Amino acid sequence: MLKLTGEEFKKITKIVYDLTGIYLPEEKNTLLSNRLRKRLRELKLSTFADYHTLLLDKKALEEELPHFLSAVTTNETYFFRNKKLWSFIRETWIPEIVARKKSKHLRIWSAASSSGEEAYTMAICLKEHTPSLANWNVRVVASDISNRVLDQARRGIYNDYSLSSTPKAMQTKWFNKTDEGYEVKDSLRKIVNFQFHNLRDSFAKGTYDFVFLRNVLMYFDTPMKIAVMKTVTEALNQGGHLYVGDVDPIRQTPELHEAMTLERCGLNLYTKPAVASVGVGG
Numbered sequence: 001m002l003k004l005t006g007e008e009f010k011k012i013t014k015i016v017y018d019l020t021g022i023y024l025p026e027e028k029n030t031l032l033s034n035r036l037r038k039r040l041r042e043l044k045l046s047t048f049a050d051y052h053t054l055l056l057d058k059k060a061l062e063e064e065l066p067h068f069l070s071a072v073t074t075n076e077t078y079f080f081r082n083k084k085l086w087s088f089i090r091e092t093w094i095p096e097i098v099a100r101k102k103s104k105h106l107r108i109w110s111a112a113s114s115s116g117e118e119a120y121t122m123a124i125c126l127k128e129h130t131p132s133l134a135n136w137n138v139r140v141v142a143s144d145i146s147n148r149v150l151d152q153a154r155r156g157i158y159n160d161y162s163l164s165s166t167p168k169a170m171q172t173k174w175f176n177k178t179d180e181g182y183e184v185k186d187s188l189r190k191i192v193n194f195q196f197h198n199l200r201d202s203f204a205k206g207t208y209d210f211v212f213l214r215n216v217l218m219y220f221d222t223p224m225k226i227a228v229m230k231t232v233t234e235a236l237n238q239g240g241h242l243y244v245g246d247v248d249p250i251r252q253t254p255e256l257h258e259a260m261t262l263e264r265c266g267l268n269l270y271t272k273p274a275v276a277s278v279g280v281g282g
């Protein structure tokens with residue numbers, strides 16, 4: 001079966017890195033070969049060298065990009081992923097911010113959102129607090145580098161797997177059952193927006209009360225992790241919180257840990273101090 005040679009793997013993963021910051025080590029050769037083989041068949045190309053040549057052509061790359069990014073990203077996600085986090089959001093974070101914030105504006109960012117489950121889960125938690133958030137202006141922004149998953153998110157139709165950790169009562173309350181699956185209700189759609197964003201680039205600065213950055217840092221090398229943390233730190237407002245996933249290796253990456261200007265205030269939780277030096281390492 002066709003497999004990337006060492007040289008082809010290096011050339012293609014350099015393009016992946018330059019575009020996304022995702023670092024693919026040699027052990028990922030079989031995985032990448034399998035994923036790209038499918039694209040070769042669809043494009044009727046016979047070798048990976050042909051595919052590499054295509055990626056070097058600016059116009060061809062533009063067209064191929066959504067497929068290429070789909071092949072190189074891992075988009076696993078589901079509603080209410082990590083029960084501990086969502087209990088914290090519902091029982092601690094929302095009541096505290098409602099009590100603390102005077103402006104009645106709430107801005108949440110689901111960074112590297114994949115197909116939207118995390119962003120809509122947050123929307124459900126916020127809606128469930130409607131009595132206390134009734135007059136608030138609440139927005140959840142979700143972003144990803146893959147337009148394919150963003151299209152799925154905007155469609156808002158999910159399967160049984162996506163909802164496997166969602167209590168039945170919430171399924172009934174927040175989704176319409178259709179022939180295609182479970183469709184999020186308009187009341188959730190109204191407060192969630194999806195947009196393309198590469199985590200390497202800056203995002204709205206000083207804006208967010210809460211940022212999710214889960215299950216994505218581990219795909220990056222140290223310089224990219226530091227760049228991403230700078231983006232996220234700048235995007236938070238003072239007193240805002242960052243939640244990283246269980247396998248996001250901040251403390252296992254000494255250079256990143258040293259560059260952090262956020263304060264750790266829980267197992268996976270960080271906050272931007274009220275008077276902070278803005279940004280990581282700068």
Ligand SMILES: C[S@@+](CC[C@H](N)C(=O)[O-])C[C@H]1O[C@@H](n2cnc3c(N)ncnc32)[C@H](O)[C@@H]1O
Pocket residue numbers: 020021022073074075076077078081111112113114115118143144145146149197198199200213214215216219245
């Ligand atoms: C495993 S999913 C995480 C989804 C969700 N945050 C969760 O934890 O359930 C990782 C996502 O990161 C996205 N991603 C990878 N590199 C990125 C980058 N440089 N900028 C933005 N998103 C990126 C991928 O497209 C993928 O959808």
